[in-house]
Amino acid sequence: MGKPRVAIFDFACCEGCQLQIANLDEDLLNLIELVEPVEWREAMSEKAGQIDVAIVEGSITRAEDEQRLKEIRQRAEILMALGSCATHGGVNKLRNRVPLEEAQRIVYGASAGMPHLQSGQVKAVHEVVPVDLKIYGCPIEITEFSRIIRELAAGRTPFVPNYPVCVECKLRENVCRYEYNEICLGPVTRAGCNARCPSNGMWCFGCRGPVDHPNINAAYDVMAKYGKTVEDLVGKLELFCSGEERIRG
Amino acid sequence: MSVYKLNMEQLRNWVGRLIAERPVYGVRQKDERFVFGRLKKPEELRLDYDVTILPPKKYILPTRENLLAYQPGEHYESLWADEPFVLLGVHPYDFVAIRQLDLLFEREKPDEHYLRRRRAATIIVADVERASDNVFAGCVGTAVVKDAFDGLLTRVEDGYLLEVRGEKGEWLASLLESPSPANAAELSRRNDVWENNRRRLRKHELKVPPEQLGDLLRRSVDHPLWEEKARLCYSCGSCNLVCPTCYCFDVRDESDWSLDKGVRYRVWDGCLLEDFAMVAGGHNFRPTRAARYRHRYYRKGLYVPEMIGELACVGCGRCITACTAGIANPVEVYNRLQEEPHEDDAAE
Amino acid sequence: MRTMLQSEEQTLEDIYRPRPATVVRVEDMTRTEKLFELELDSGEPLGHMPGQFVEVSLAGIGEAPISISSSPTRGRRFELVVRRVGSLTRALHHLKPGDKVGIRGPFGTWFPVDTDLRGRDVIFICGGIGLVPVRSAIQYVVDNRTDYGHVFILFGARTPADRLFTDEYEQWCSPGEVTFLETVDKRDARWTGAEGVITTLIPCIRFDPARTVAVICGPPVMYRFVIVGLKERGMAEENIFVSLERRMKCGVGKCGHCQINHIYVCQKGPVFRLSEITDLEEAL
Secondary structure (H helix, E strand, C coil): CCCCEEEEEECECCCHHHHHHHCCCHHHHHHHHHCEEEEECCCCCCCCCCEEEEEEECEECCHHHHHHHHHHHHHEEEEEEECHHHHHCCHHHHHHHCCHHHHHHHHHHHHHHCHHHCCCCCECHHHCCCCCEEECECCECHHHHHHHHHHHHCCCCCCCCCCEHHHHHHHCCCCCHHHHCCCCCHHHEECCCCCHHHHCCCCCCCCCCECCCCCHHHHHHHHHHCCCCHHHHHHHHHHHHCCCHHHHC | CEEEEEEHHHHHHHHHHHHHHCCEEEEEEECCEEEEEECCCHHHCCCCCCCECCCHHHHCCCCEEEEEEEECCCEEEEEECCCCEEEEEECHHHHHHHHHHHHHHHCCCCCHHHHHHHHHEEEEEECCCCCCCCCCHHHCCCCCCCCCCCEEEEEECCEEEEEECHHHHHHHHHCCCCCEECCHHHHHHHHHHHHHHHHHCCCCCCCCCHHHHHHHHHCCCCCCHHHHHHCCCCCCCHHHHCCCCCCCEEEEEEECCCCCCEEEEEEECCCCCCCCCECCCCCECCCCHHHHHHHHHHHHHHHHHHHHCCCCCCCCCHHHHHCCCCCCCHHHHHHHHHHCCCHHHHHC | CEEHHHCCCCCCCCCCCCEEEEEEEEEECCCCEEEEEEEECCCCCCCCCCCCEEEEEECCCEEEEEEECCCHHHCCCEEEEEECCCHHHHHHCCCCCCCEEEEEEEECCCCCCCCCCCCCEEEEEEEHHHHHHHHHHHHHHHHCHHHCCCEEEEEEECCHHHCCCHHHHHHHHCCCCEEEEEEECCCCCCCCCEECCHHHHHHHCCCCHHHEEEEEECCCCHHHHHHHHHHHCCCCHHHEEEECCCCCCCCCCCCCCCEECCEEHHHHCCEEEHHHHCCCCCCC
């Protein structure tokens, strides 16, 4: 069996997750011992045909992007969504909260009518094509990405936590952000980042999206305990997961 | 039994010599809270702490501990850690918790990974100087410990008393410069500290006598409290992770880039986490928040006591502080089970 | 970190360290199950009793608890039947003769073949891969046939294609005084046998509950119904044994994952006398 042929594709995003892969430095050499990169706009010019693993970064915002994504899906054995924009629609999805014309006017002003700026509702990758595996985060955690690649190459189902960030935060002995009177999304957000933000003095922004069954009702009740309102919480929740119906409680 | 009197300078010098001899893990400040960490110099030590975020068990049952190294061909080699170290400033309730873990890891099939770290540890207990917001050690008999430690530090006015026990204690005493024995008045003041701690480390008052807790729980399986509390449970496992007597773990493999070499390690796990009782294939044997929430209180009050004969809650109060939703107070839970007997249970 | 050999005070074995074993034979059973015949590299027998399990390890993938499906009466090799449900079992399915696995165990309790079952009539009731651990006891009974009374084997599979050990039924019955009945939940075009859930087989057998012992193993949903069926026929809970699956992870009563109420299944189970667990709210 040859090395799996892997291609990386980007859609609407900052390309920061791809950049994380490029930032692997020496481990990039280890990575290409395991897989054969066959298409990666950010790092190579070749184009491939059939591929084993398609890594898709970014959210889907235009009809032609949906078409391109469907073609990628057809070429790929496994499709992996990379980063918050791909797994949840990410920050881009905030745009879905206002009418399209208004969003275009706010962002592009007088140029809003230009044809190349036309785009539709923002979608996560799984809203367009079936996704086999999601790598969460904004940006992704490169150590987690590396581990997942190794686990896939070894033929096992990658370990992706279904517990909240609190687990990792406690193990790092951080002072709970609620003790600083902040709203932290750690209790409802999927771990795997090793509690990066709380360990660096910020609350959890929820970039990895919710665990499978977040207790949003609890989150709403807890707001009162800390003198906050549900609106305060919703504002935080919507940054990364505005498209997730289930977090609306 | 030998008890020495140390003034503050003697204490500082003694801690300095400990640090020179072995890794010393003591209490340090972290932001507005306290944690156990490696001491580089005596000045970092804060024996006046209230409670640490994680209990000192993390040096005996590390949050992540490599158990085995594997090589191609299913070749496994045990990885041991037995470098001697000192745990300095362990509060009595946390020491009781470590003694419980000793029993649990020794019983039936001894866990040599745990036991080697434990044997390597020299544990210096420190009587509580400042009560934390939620401590209730006084209600569960863990405010004071009288034996099994290697050293015991107690603050008395202008300094500390140090009691040493056993071989490791002798080693601790050997590092004292010009040791002077404590006098009767000082020993009497130490008794006052103990009396006082038994009385004041009761920020919550447990109304159920610990020995009756098991029967109370046997009657309370269907109590509505479990649902009521669990409705607010995030299943975040914070109560498990900060608990000095929790010891459940998960075991995972992580290979290096060669894919066939790596380590098998264990990490702390928690019975409150959603997937804790999930088996391959996806069946979850404890699928509801209420069942998971209840399990924790049964472990502390009934299941582990059946194994070791002691209440498995040492009254540190960490879970009460750590629970964002404010539902993890064992004292409130146990008191309410007693005060509000469930109708069905009462009818039996 | 120092290795075990360099340590002066090596006093106890490492309960987490697997023993190497070699795959001797692999046999396809169904679409999702394969049988592996294994031998410890040390040459020792596994030393198990019917109903016990081992933790099977593949470095880099992990461990999974697997029931031992062969009887210790069949020599020093042992057999495991593995359903492909997760990473470890999927990886096991790729193994070929000569490949290595790690083995810890045997762990847990066993079917009381030398005590409660001996001298009595025995009913084995198995649903699906519940037949896997029970086959070990069936072989044990067949190999010591005169020690037991009449043997009933009731087996229910989802479909005819999910039946296990089909080429062995004849051998199980050959010593005589064995009643073998099977059913499938859903028949196919070629199936001429019974169709229906396993409980429908219980009224088909005649036994004296006073001198009969029952052994049940199957998917979680099966137990309640089968137990009701047996009790209706007058069986006492003391004479019913069940094998319960949980998330046995460490196998040595430490990690906590397999707990049913206060019981560590890897220590006090997987085989329980029904009367010992009826009070356990989380058991069945």
